[in-house]
Amino acid sequence: xxxxxxxxxxxxxxxxxxxxxxxxxxxxxxxxxxxxxxxxxxxxxxxxxxxxxxxxxxxxxxxxxxxxxxxxxxxxxxxxxxxxxxxxxxxxxxxxxxxxxxxxxxxxxxxxxxxxxxxxxxxxxxxxxxxxxxxxxxxxxxxxxxxxxxxxxxxxxxxxxxxxxxxxxxxxxxxxxxxxxxxxxxxxxx
Numbered sequence: 001x002x003x004x005x006x007x008x009x010x011x012x013x014x015x016x017x018x019x020x021x022x023x024x025x026x027x028x029x030x031x032x033x034x035x036x037x038x039x040x041x042x043x044x045x046x047x048x049x050x051x052x053x054x055x056x057x058x059x060x061x062x063x064x065x066x067x068x069x070x071x072x073x074x075x076x077x078x079x080x081x082x083x084x085x086x087x088x089x090x091x092x093x094x095x096x097x098x099x100x101x102x103x104x105x106x107x108x109x110x111x112x113x114x115x116x117x118x119x120x121x122x123x124x125x126x127x128x129x130x131x132x133x134x135x136x137x138x139x140x141x142x143x144x145x146x147x148x149x150x151x152x153x154x155x156x157x158x159x160x161x162x163x164x165x166x167x168x169x170x171x172x173x174x175x176x177x178x179x180x181x182x183x184x185x186x187x188x189x190x
Contacts, residue, residue: 002120003142003159006166007149010159020154029148043144051139058083058118059125060132072122073171080118084111100147113160116167117142123170 011023032039058079066075087110090096097104105113121135128134151159 004145014155023155025150055136076122080115116163119167
């Protein structure tokens with residue numbers, strides 16, 4: 001429930017600071033909730049086009065290999081780089097972002113958003129004994145809550161700032177446990 005809570009906190013901050021009067025646009029979400037079959041199809045689609053294949057590849061395959069070579073932070077950052085390159089072709093697919101009712105973020109904004117996400121997803125993966133299912137669900141909740149709440153761009157920026165704060169906290173809290181000591185290469189946390 002991390003991401004829906006972050007969205008609600010970001011919305012409250014947006015309203016309190018005057019950045020947004022209406023932090024959510026729930027028009028199409030109301031239609032989805034009114035039709036459970038459509039809602040299930042929509043949520044399944046979000047799972048299949050993003051979290052399921054991405055997390056099998058990023059955390060299920062790539063991350064373990066990177067963490068055998070580097071510490072968890074370096075592995076997270078390299079994973080974020082690959083994840084970013086993976087998303088770059090979406091910029092040349094006509095209508096991809098418009099189909100979701102979004103304007104495309106700039107490529108550097110996308111990278112900036114993927115770094116804290118990679119840190120948080122890797123933290124979940126490592127803290128759940130390398131559970132692919134846990135990180136798929138974590139990623140899916142982020143994507144689906146963002147789509148269902150139809151977060152405005154102002155709220156999305158505040159939510160991203162909150163994610164950055166969380167990611168910095170995860171790195172600072174876990175750094176002593178995941179940095180190399182005595183030339184040893186850390187294994188993923190169990």
